[in-house]
Amino acid sequence: MEKGYSIKSKPIYGTLVWQDHAMHHVVIAEGEGGKALLKLFQQKLPREPLSVLYLAADPQAEKYATTVQKIINEPVTIKDSQAELLNALKATLDSCYMGTQFYVAGTEGFIWKVAAVLRDAGVDDKNVFKELCGSLGRRLYCVHCKTTNENVHHNIHVCTGCGRHLIVREHFSRLMGAYMGFMIDAEVPGEIPAAEEIYP
């Protein structure tokens, strides 16, 4: 990696912190994001109406879910598939107005799937608080065959759509929630460096 190099389109994630002026808080998390949820509730239990949606698809996540429920003493929407969680989120949005603050914690792929649902409802992703948790695996969009590859951990990845060796670039599309992947041996076919696992 080049020193000092960073690119504007690449999202920077923070730590979830309550927005004091919000009239309603909606917190959406998955997997390891459960820990961000717990950290958030350690700051305080807000006075304003609160909706919590959590995707728990493994035993560790279920543990987080149980703890969260104990702490907040309010019903938490828990789902075990992403599709169901996103549907529950859409249903929740029907009762949200301006002044609602959204918080998302989870992997990058999850964060941007949630952001896409929120965007359809008119929420600008700049106003959504995001915390990156769990795997650093990237979603990779192949610019050649337009396949989106999930959970890419290596800097060079064989596209599941077209079999090309793609180099994972830093260019990120917020609309697609994915990094751009370009064929690495376009100039000298077959010249492919060894892949390194840099997004564990």
Next chain:
Amino acid sequence: MSLLNVKVTAVEQITEQVKQFTFELEDGGKLPYFSGGSHVVVAMDIDGRIHRNAYSLMGPTSDNERYTIAVRKQEQSRGGSVFMHEQVKPGTRLQITPPTNLFAINKLAKKHILVAGGIGITPFMSQISDLNRLGYPYELHYAYRSADQAAFRDQLEKLCGDKVHFYVDDEGRRMNFTELLIQQPLGSHIYVCGPNTMVNSLVLMAKQMGWPDNAVHSEKFLAPATGEPFVVSLSLSETEVMVPGEMSMLEALEEAGIDAPYLCRGGACGRCELEVVDCDGELIHHDVYLSDAEKISANKIMPCVSRANCSRMVVNL
């Protein structure tokens, strides 16, 4: 900045204090198209001094034959509006800048809430023509002091139908900001234009009710403040310019023949920013562009509205 030479083709008295002016290009050509919320800066020659005021374009955005603006007569002001009211007649020739838009609607919004106070209705006249054409959902809330000051009310009723709501101060029908801001659908944007106090309190209320900053748009009509005279020294061009008490720094620079940049002339856009190299007194910031931290650090100034209590200021120009 390249200016447009226009002539006044019509002047209409709208209310006791408001007049509407229609401009066409002097040589009869087509004016540049503009988007809803745009303004132009009108240059007026008042006793040999060039005075520049920004006014919103009101006409439908589809009309590139003529521009219309409305001017409220501000008796206590430094003369721009009085000049427009008293000296400008059909046939008068003026120079205006091409339109710039610092108050455009956000096209991604799900709903637009427009809030006007008094003459602050003007930028919304052209925004409404855009909103109607695009079929976007909106509501307009318009407050004025008394029934005889309801500029453009009939026109608005025709243009907006049941989307417009009127609030008449002296009839006790006041706008309630909390009510305007509560239970608005996600993706709403609010736009406010009017007197300072109104704009400030609505913006503050929106913040307290959890509205994100980027969904709140405002335009104020800031007239440059008057104050003590001082000298500006231009380090790059090695010139000194005296800023009289009743003139803004920008006006004084322009008068001295310096081509200083500007867009809004209202302390909002940041275009006129100058770097302050040295100042033997205190800067008095009136703009809404610089952050509080930048204002305190005292090395930037917006000469369109801000000035200083000093004898000499050095800027990088």
